Amino acid sequence: MDGRLPPRLVVPAGGIGGARFLRGLLDVAPPGAEITVIGNTGDDIWLHGLRVCPDLDTVMYTLGGGISDERGWGREDETFTVKDELAAYGVEPTWFGLGDRDIATHLVRTRMLQAGYPLSAVTEALCTRWQPGVRLLPMSDERAETHVVVDDPDGTVGEDGQPQRRALHFQEWWVRYRAALPAHEIVLVGAQETRPAPGVLEAIAAADAIILPPSNPVVSIGTILQVSGMRQALLDSPAPIVGVSPIIGGRPVRGMADACLEAIGVETSAGAVGAHYGARTSGGILDGWLVDEVDAPVEIPGVTVTSLPLLMSDPAATGRIAAAALDLAERLHR
Numbered sequence: 001m002d003g004r005l006p007p008r009l010v011v012p013a014g015g016i017g018g019a020r021f022l023r024g025l026l027d028v029a030p031p032g033a034e035i036t037v038i039g040n041t042g043d044d045i046w047l048h049g050l051r052v053c054p055d056l057d058t059v060m061y062t063l064g065g066g067i068s069d070e071r072g073w074g075r076e077d078e079t080f081t082v083k084d085e086l087a088a089y090g091v092e093p094t095w096f097g098l099g100d101r102d103i104a105t106h107l108v109r110t111r112m113l114q115a116g117y118p119l120s121a122v123t124e125a126l127c128t129r130w131q132p133g134v135r136l137l138p139m140s141d142e143r144a145e146t147h148v149v150v151d152d153p154d155g156t157v158g159e160d161g162q163p164q165r166r167a168l169h170f171q172e173w174w175v176r177y178r179a180a181l182p183a184h185e186i187v188l189v190g191a192q193e194t195r196p197a198p199g200v201l202e203a204i205a206a207a208d209a210i211i212l213p214p215s216n217p218v219v220s221i222g223t224i225l226q227v228s229g230m231r232q233a234l235l236d237s238p239a240p241i242v243g244v245s246p247i248i249g250g251r252p253v254r255g256m257a258d259a260c261l262e263a264i265g266v267e268t269s270a271g272a273v274g275a276h277y278g279a280r281t282s283g284g285i286l287d288g289w290l291v292d293e294v295d296a297p298v299e300i301p302g303v304t305v306t307s308l309p310l311l312m313s314d315p316a317a318t319g320r321i322a323a324a325a326l327d328l329a330e331r332l333h334r
Ligand code: GDP
Pocket: 013, 014, 015, 016, 017, 018, 019, 055, 058, 214, 215, 216, 217, 219, 220, 221, 244, 245, 246, 247, 248, 251, 252, 253, 254, 255, 256, 257, 310, 311, 312, 313
C-alpha cells in the first residue's frame, strides 16, 4: 500500500464476525481496492441431501444485502415452511434452521456440485446474483469438516466405565447443543487432503495487506489455517498481517467462542488470542493486533498492538475498526 495503486487486500473470514467486519472494510477501503475473502468451509454440512455452506453464505448475504440483520445468519423476510414440514415427517435433523429462501441457494449449489463444478466455481456463480463487492473464495474445494469430540450426549459408558467419546459434526455441537458439551478436541476431519482453492495462494502472494477480522480464532480462522500450505503462504507473504480481536473484556461478544478456546487451552482474552496467533518474527502470523480499549494494554513481543473500541455496533463503528486495521497495515508495510 504505497499510496499509488489501489490496494489488494486479503481477508480470511468466518461467518457473522467476518461478514460484519467486511461490510465496514468495504465502506472505508480506498476506491478500486480489491478484496479477496478466503471463506471458512469447515462448518459445511450435508442436510436433507443439500450442501450447506453457512459461512460462505453469511458473507455473501451480508455483503449482498440479503442477510437477516436481526439473526445475523440466513435471509431476511425468511419463512420456515419446509423445515416445519420436514419436522412433521419426523425427519432428522430438526435442529438446523434451513429457511425457505435459503434453501434455494443450497439447491443451486447442490445441483452444480453434483454436475461436477468445484465449490469455488459454484460460489462464484452464486455471487453473480449477490454481487458482494469482494471476491469470495472458499478456503478449499476439498471437503473437510470440523468435528468436536465430546462425552457421548446419550450417556454411553465404555468397558472401562468411562463415558464413551463421540465426534459430533461442528454444527451439531454448536447449534443443537449450543457448545455446552465440554469439547475434548476440535478436529478438522480431512484437513490433510485439502488444498487451497484456486486463486487463494495467488491472492495471498499478491496482497498488500492481510487482515484477520474478528472471526472465531479456532473454528473460523484456525480452520482456514489448517488447509495444507495456507499457514506457510501467510508466513511467506511480504504483506503485513493485522488482526482484530474477537474477544472484548474477556468475552466473545456474540456466540460461544470461549468454549472453542477452552478446548484448545487458550484463555478467552484479547492478549491470549493474539499470543496464540503469534508474532511473525517468531513463526506466528501477526504483525499487528487491534484490541479493545478495555483490554489495553496488551503486550505481545514482535507484534504492534493498538487499542480502540472494537464493538461493531453499527456501520460507522465498524468502519472505524476497519480503517484502524488498514492504518496499522500501512504503518507496518515493509
Ligand atoms: P461465525 O462463523 O458466524 O461464528 O462468525 P465468525 O467466526 O466470523 O465470527 C464470530 C466471532 O465474532 C465471535 O466469536 C465473536 O468473538 C466475534 N464478534 C462478534 N461480534 C463482534 C464485535 O462486535 N466486535 C468484535 N471485536 N468481535 C465480534
